[in-house]
Amino acid sequence: MAAAGEEPGDPSPEDFVYGEEDFVLQAAGWEGDPGSAPSRFDRALLEGWSDRMERGLFRYRLGPLPTRVLPGPLGLLAQLNEQRGAARRPPQPVLSLRQPFDPAAFNFTRLRPAELLLRLRRAGPGPAAPDPVWVAINASPLDRGHVLLLPEPARGLPQALPAAGLRAGLEAVLLSAHPGFRLGFNGLAAGASVNHLHLHGFYLRRPLPLESAPARPLCPRRRLSLLTGVPAPAFLFFAAGPAALPALAGDVCRAAEHLRDRGLAYNVFATRGDPPAGGGGAAGRGLRVLLWPRQPRFGAEAGAGFGVAVCELAGFLPLPAAPLFRGITETQALRVIQESLLPEPQLLRLGGDLLRLLEG
Template identity: 55%
Template sequence: MELGLFRYCLGELQTQTLPGAVGFVAQLNVERGVQRRSPQNIRSVRQAFDPEQFNFNQIRPGEVLFRLHREADLPSALQQDDILVVINVSPLEWGHVLLVPEPTRGLPQRLLPGALQAGVEAVLLSSHPGFRVGFNSLGGLASVNHLHLHGYYLAHRLPVEGAPSKPLDPGGRLHLLQDLPAPGFLFYTSGPGPDLEALISRVCRATDYLADHEIAHNLFVTRGAPPGKTSSSSALTGVRVILWARKSSFGIKEGEAFNVALCELAGHLPVKTSQDFSSLTEAAALAVIRDCLLPPAQAGEVQAALVALIAKEEQ
């Protein structure tokens, strides 16, 4: 902050849990709503990287905190570049960073296995249960078309950590989260090893399908309970990866209390104005979120397609 790298001083955010069955965590963050960088001119989920637009090759050296580097002798089926850990100059919460795979490669905002593995492993490595990682696709409110994930701390439980789910395939590799405003596809891993690498491959095949079909999506990685288990804090030993397919939204929607991206779908609502923060109800939040979801028929088609992708693993 003393170096003038942030757009604003975050301070302690006013926080409330909205009354109701969902348990939304709302936070007042006026500065982010006003001072964050304007989104780029994006018109397609598959838009190519444009070096003339803002990208992470243009950030100041002081914005880079460190690199995540995999030791050469550690086993992994995935080839992985170093990952830059960069401050988000318009933070939504404490410790808000961006995980950026080697920026000089000029990768567009399309999820890749190495980037997702770095995000999931960062959650596993953190001793803080409130450290979360997420990804917004183009059309899913990504504001920069240069591959990056978000990471941040939130010291509040979220509905997605222990929400019940139903299995969508006999092997239990894909579940559908239930009792949430935005039903999401749930993938789970108990930790490093073949199980984690299988999850990475599975999730990225799902996001590839969505991108290839011009379907915007958001992804959230958090400590969570195994599918079918209780949501007590002692059960949050593994990692839940939740994927939402949604309507495309290009640009920022004015007039809404919040914009719907990765953290909002997970139940964390950064609200833009004091008036909206004081008047926001669960019903109003549900209406904003549900307006961004796919129509039921299209959602059913996506579910069937992802189940078919999972089934191919057995062939």
């Protein structure tokens, strides 16, 4: 990343070299504050993030955010963030699922150097990556610690998820000791606001039902299941530990590419959670990775005052207005979320396609 615009005294990103010994296989309990039992990664991320907040590098100062669980069986979590709704950068227009990267549009090579927190580099055998994964502040944060993970930003890759980028993001989840550090990816026409490869990392201080809901097996050999009984049914992939991440990342990205070939958009979400059958207990938890196929949305988002991207599909609703936050019901929220989803028969047919794809 270029250092254009750097000012004297600006902080520099920290090299963060990690190995297998840094992975936290069993996260801490739900104390609420991501800094309550931090790993080395949590400390580096949160200290850098707080420093940039004090320096005024965000679009707004973030204070406590009102949060409530909507009454109803699905436990949707609503959070009021009026400043994000008003101050975030307008999304770039998306005209195609294969829209190329445009160097003339805003992209992450234009970030100020002080917005960069970390350069993630994995130690150990194998060829070194040509460029690290950068961790940058999200200038319009959802909550404390919301960052962007930028795989090889100098290459100018469009917003289509590669296996290497997903694997790096999943490893970042395992580097955190907080059970609520989540990873999200919004594809083109599925909520992505910038067509330059990036993933979101953020702390959410509450569990979500999709971490423990049981799933129906589709391809047990590839750990692929269908997760229902949640706000947005999804294809679920599961990794019991770090050794499974390369194969899992490859499978998820092959499935995502298949969706794009079929003219569908997609979102991806990763969180610590139970095995697909559910009820694994603390010792049996691993990483759940959810893949949502959806109808592409090329125009402005409609709906009841909020768009639908990876957070909303996961059951977390960052809302931009107090009346909406106070008054929205589970039924109203689900109606908006389900407008983006595929009919169940089409989802089941896709499950058969993915089964053949991954077993072939």
